[in-house]
Structure formats: structure tokens, C-alpha cells
Amino acid sequence: MRNTARWAATLGLTAAAVCGPLVGGAAAAPHAAPSSLYAPSALVLTTGHGDTAATATPERAVTLNCAPTASGTHPAAALACAELRGVDGDFGALKARDDVWCTKLYNPVVVTVEGVWQGKRVSYERTFGNSCVKDALNSSVFAF
Known part of the structure; x- marks a missing residue:
């Protein structure tokens, strides 16, 4: 003992x-010590007319925070966050719907995303042929 x-x-x-x-x-x-159990997901999304972000005139900008809850100035923050989680934050995986027909008029629209997605730095830019092509995405992420 x-x-x-x-x-x-x-x-x-x-x-x-x-x-x-x-x-x-x-x-x-x-x-x-970490201040939260969630990896940060805070993004700034912009849209404007032009060939590239460097030459485009910004027209709109919104914020999108997805962790721990959806918030920001994005008009459909919860839906946009859910869609981004569905593609693991890969903005290039957002595809156009098949049932939308757009003209071939070239009036380029550029969208950008800067920020952090699940703790990783994000910098994304995509140029669409016109507003119709941008709006034809099967997603609400760039619908602002």
C-alpha cells in the first residue's frame, strides 16, 4: 500500500x-490561443465593367462572412455561403445554368473576390462576356 x-x-x-x-x-x-473554433471566412466581392480588375471601374462591392454564421452586406449571404461550402470555396466550380441563352454582345463584366475562406487566403478574378453570362451562373454568390 x-x-x-x-x-x-x-x-x-x-x-x-x-x-x-x-x-x-x-x-x-x-x-x-485561438479565439474561435471556426476558421475565418470573410470575403469582399466586387463587380464592374471592364476586361480585367485593373482596368475595370468598380460598380458594386459587398462583404460576405460565412463563419460561424452567414452575415455581411451580401443580399443573400446564407445562400451564397451554402453554395460556397458546396464547392469547397472553389469559385471556378460555379457553373452556368443550361437553360439560359445570352447574346454574344461583348460588354465585359469582371468580378473579384479577396479575403479568407476557411482560414486560407483567397484572390479570385473572372471576366464574363456580359452581364447576362455572369447572371447565368447557377449561384447567388455573384448576384449582388
Whole structure:
């Protein structure tokens, strides 16, 4: 019985000596601990007329936050976040609907996305032939 008590006391003191500084060190550095259980997903989406973002005149810009809940100035934030989760944040995977016919009039519209999606930096740019082609996407992400 005495050996069991000694072993328990020795193991307890060893654990306190080994683990104690780790716990105290983490508590002493409040910035080291994550502030949320969710990876950040905060985006700024813009649209404008022009061939590239560098030459386009921005017309609209919205914010879209998807973690922990959908918010921002995007008119359909919850739906846009759900659609982006469905394609794992791959904006290029957003495809056009088959039932929409657009003219071939070239009046380019460029959309951009800058920010963070699930903790990873995002920078996306896509030029559509005209507004109809942009609006034909089977998604509400760029519908603002």
C-alpha cells in the first residue's frame, strides 16, 4: 500500500512538473490561443465593367462572412455561403445554368473576390462576356 501511494505521489508531482509550465505558458500568452473554433471566412466581392480588375471601374462591392454564421452586406449571404461550402470555396466550380441563352454582345463584366475562406487566403478574378453570362451562373454568390 505504501509503494502504491509513493508511486501515485511521484507520478502526480512529475505530471505537475511537466504539464504545469505548458498550461501556465499558454495561459500567460492569450494571443496564442485561438479565439474561435471556426476558421475565418470573410470575403469582399466586387463587380464592374471592364476586361480585367485593373482596368475595370468598380460598380458594386459587398462583404460576405460565412463563419460561424452567414452575415455581411451580401443580399443573400446564407445562400451564397451554402453554395460556397458546396464547392469547397472553389469559385471556378460555379457553373452556368443550361437553360439560359445570352447574346454574344461583348460588354465585359469582371468580378473579384479577396479575403479568407476557411482560414486560407483567397484572390479570385473572372471576366464574363456580359452581364447576362455572369447572371447565368447557377449561384447567388455573384448576384449582388
